[in-house]
Amino acid sequence: MSRSAALAASERVAAARAASALTAPASSRLLRQALWVDVALSGASALMLVALAGLLARLTLLPQPLLLHAGQFLIAWTVALVWVLRRPLPNPLAVWAVIALNLIWALECALLMVGDWVAPNLLGEAYLLVHVLSVSACAVAQFIGLRRMHAEA
Numbered sequence: 001m002s003r004s005a006a007l008a009a010s011e012r013v014a015a016a017r018a019a020s021a022l023t024a025p026a027s028s029r030l031l032r033q034a035l036w037v038d039v040a041l042s043g044a045s046a047l048m049l050v051a052l053a054g055l056l057a058r059l060t061l062l063p064q065p066l067l068l069h070a071g072q073f074l075i076a077w078t079v080a081l082v083w084v085l086r087r088p089l090p091n092p093l094a095v096w097a098v099i100a101l102n103l104i105w106a107l108e109c110a111l112l113m114v115g116d117w118v119a120p121n122l123l124g125e126a127y128l129l130v131h132v133l134s135v136s137a138c139a140v141a142q143f144i145g146l147r148r149m150h151a152e153a
Helices: 003-023 026-060 064-084 092-114 122-152
Strands: none
Touching (some): 064 092
């Protein structure tokens, strides 16, 4: 993806976010913010993993195919998150699915750190730990936002 295409995509996401913020009920604000943070983190990770899989593999000692396929998955994941955000009140079942899949992703990253499937170096372990913490934080914020939306409904 060229720099101008990436910039145009990020501008479209920002415009969609601004438009949805104007129409979203106050009760869903935290949930929507948590989902948009997930969009931003997932999208940035996707672009980095797809564009720099070889370099990241050399720096982290994580397998290049694993990094590339994770990046490709995250492209689809980012699109799915934007789809969930298309309505002022996100569908609770879709949000539960997002939370569950985020927790699975965090668990898989943690298992990569402690298992013997890959042998990352210290930078690779730090990279995986950042994923565990950031994705878990998104899931927790999404859960709290969903509970708050239901409590205020």
